[in-house]
Amino acid sequence: MKTIAVIGAGGGVGGAVAEQFLAAGYQVIAIARDTGKLASLEAAGARAMVGSVATEAAAAALRDQLPSIDGVVVSVNRSREERRLVDQSADWLIESLRDNLASHFIAAKTLIPVIQPGGLYLSIGGGSADFAWPGHGHISTSQAALRMMIQVVAKEFSSTPVHVRELMIYSMVRTRDMEAVTAPGWIDASAVGQRCVEILERPEEFAGPILRIPG
Numbered sequence: 001m002k003t004i005a006v007i008g009a010g011g012g013v014g015g016a017v018a019e020q021f022l023a024a025g026y027q028v029i030a031i032a033r034d035t036g037k038l039a040s041l042e043a044a045g046a047r048a049m050v051g052s053v054a055t056e057a058a059a060a061a062l063r064d065q066l067p068s069i070d071g072v073v074v075s076v077n078r079s080r081e082e083r084r085l086v087d088q089s090a091d092w093l094i095e096s097l098r099d100n101l102a103s104h105f106i107a108a109k110t111l112i113p114v115i116q117p118g119g120l121y122l123s124i125g126g127g128s129a130d131f132a133w134p135g136h137g138h139i140s141t142s143q144a145a146l147r148m149m150i151q152v153v154a155k156e157f158s159s160t161p162v163h164v165r166e167l168m169i170y171s172m173v174r175t176r177d178m179e180a181v182t183a184p185g186w187i188d189a190s191a192v193g194q195r196c197v198e199i200l201e202r203p204e205e206f207a208g209p210i211l212r213i214p215g
Contacts, residue, residue, distance in 0.1 A: 002070040010037030012175025014075035020193030071120040085137030100142035117161035127170030154209035
């Protein structure tokens with residue numbers, strides 16, 4: 001049985017990704033800063049683990065706790081608070097990039113080397129990389145930077161037998177905690193999870209490194 005680590009499994013998208021890997025028969029390590037958010041996944045058979053990729057030291061500590069893993073899915077981001085970008089300080093923007101970009105960088109450099117040959121490293125990103133989104137410019141900026149970073153990381157790890165991908169979500173996402181505010185046309189978080197399973201199982205069909213859903 002293959003083992004998948006899902007970082008950010010306490011969130012709506014990360015939790016759905018973990019659920020879909022469980023449904024597909026994988027051993028899932030559900031990782032969050034607060035395991036209280038992982039109760040339902042643990043009840044479904046996942047192994048809950050406290051962990052973070054916010055700093056290199058935290059990521060290294062997480063890496064050292066992990067068993068042999070066949071894949072890592074990283075679904076972490078700062079809350080989408082609405083702020084006019086040019087009204088913020090440079091320090092605030094740097095902090096936003098740290099939360100939304102540096103965490104993916106730290107996860108990649110720390111965890112790709114311990115993924116089993118033929119395995120998958122997958123960052124979850126957003127289609128806001130391609131849209132000037134007033135009030136959310138910090139998110140668009142971070143997502144655009146994440147896309148380029150994953151392309152660079154994929155090239156730098158191209159000599160290793162691990163598939164490096166980013167799945168960009170070009171839609172608002174319907175999650176369980178967002179049911180009250182969803183609208184027609186939103187993609188369901190379970191569909192994102194299903195696509196993650198497909199990418200791991202059929203990497204030759206999802207050559208990447210940048211992938212999109214829908215699409």
